[in-house]
Amino acid sequence: MASGRIACHSEDMTAGLIVLAVVLVAGTAIGLWRRSTDGRFGVTDESGPAGQPIDAALLAALGADRPADATLLQFSSAFCAPCRAVRRISGEVAALVPGVRHVEVDAESHLDAVRALDIWRTPTLLVLDADGREIKRATGVPAKPQLIAALGAAIKR
Amino acid sequence: MELDPRGQRFAATLTSVVLIVVLATGWGWLALIQSVIFAITAADPRRGPYPLIYRALVLPRLGPPAVREPAAPVRFAQLVGCVFLTVAAIGYLSGGTALGVTFAALGLLAAFLNAAFGLCVGCEAYLAIRRLTARSAA
Numbered sequence: 473m474a475s476g477r478i479a480c481h482s483e484d485m486t487a488g489l490i491v492l493a494v495v496l497v498a499g500t501a502i503g504l505w506r507r508s509t510d511g512r513f514g515v516t517d518e519s520g521p522a523g524q525p526i527d528a529a530l531l532a533a534l535g536a537d538r539p540a541d542a543t544l545l546q547f548s549s550a551f552c553a554p555c556r557a558v559r560r561i562s563g564e565v566a567a568l569v570p571g572v573r574h575v576e577v578d579a580e581s582h583l584d585a586v587r588a589l590d591i592w593r594t595p596t597l598l599v600l601d602a603d604g605r606e607i608k609r610a611t612g613v614p615a616k617p618q619l620i621a622a623l624g625a626a627i628k629r
Numbered sequence: 630m631e632l633d634p635r636g637q638r639f640a641a642t643l644t645s646v647v648l649i650v651v652l653a654t655g656w657g658w659l660a661l662i663q664s665v666i667f668a669i670t671a672a673d674p675r676r677g678p679y680p681l682i683y684r685a686l687v688l689p690r691l692g693p694p695a696v697r698e699p700a701a702p703v704r705f706a707q708l709v710g711c712v713f714l715t716v717a718a719i720g721y722l723s724g725g726t727a728l729g730v731t732f733a734a735l736g737l738l739a740a741f742l743n744a745a746f747g748l749c750v751g752c753e754a755y756l757a758i759r760r761l762t763a764r765s766a767a
């Protein structure tokens with residue numbers, strides 16, 4: 473039966489209200505969780521596969537194999553406003569700190585690398601040391617002091 | 630085309646309010662109206678009903694935007710919203726309330742995340758989908 477302006481069945485309305493509450497609570501939880509993880513540099517587990525240098529051929533395909541004390545490897549995509557912010561911050565830090573190179577890669581054009589490096593979101597910024605080993609990574613937009621501190625961990629090695 | 634991002638957040642806020650009403654009342658015609666609003670805004674993001682309200686009421690109080698964002702992701706998001714709300718409207722108006730509630734809820738989740746936190750769910754899903762489905766280039 474076609475509904476008129478307002479749903480005729482009170483059970484349906486109750487279901488709608490319950491779903492509404494669930495969506496708003498879940499949405500708030502998701503939003504707050506995302507806000508807490510954005511821009512944070514997670515320490516990459518060194519004992520696992522991530523402790524190995526990234527495959528040289530893979531880095532070459534990304535244009536990230538030229539020698540440097542540290543490399544800021546940024547995965548971006550077209551529909552991504554925060555990617556521009558990360559590009560700006562990474563560029564400024566790379567200009568500031570000698571021996572640091574910033575390489576930006578379009579995620580969609582390099583799905584092999586995206587899968588190999590476990591990239592799910594853009595922007596994702598990987599901090600690589602001189603051997604191409606991933607030291608830290610962040611999704612979302614990091615603050616400049618955090619980025620410089622992450623570089624410090626990469627360069628000392 | 631470049632857009633004022635605050636207009637997009639404002640539109641997402643209005644959308645969220647409308648979808649809250651849809652879910653609370655099961656009002657299928659309102660769901661249909663919202664899907665039409667999505668369609669118009671997808672076609673011309675500056676002349677959609679919510680952007681027009683923004684330009685008339687909110688923008689004069691804020692002044693020009695400091696940054697602008699490209700239109701393409703906004704239009705894509707409006708298109709997805711249109712599809713979801715059309716399915717929801719069909720659900721509600723044909724008596725398939727579960728369908729209506731499900732798709733209106735998904736629409737509200739995306740609009741709410743955008744309005745309250747500035748998150749673009751479609752943008753984030755895009756890479757994940759490509760990663761899972763596309764065959765690799767060389």
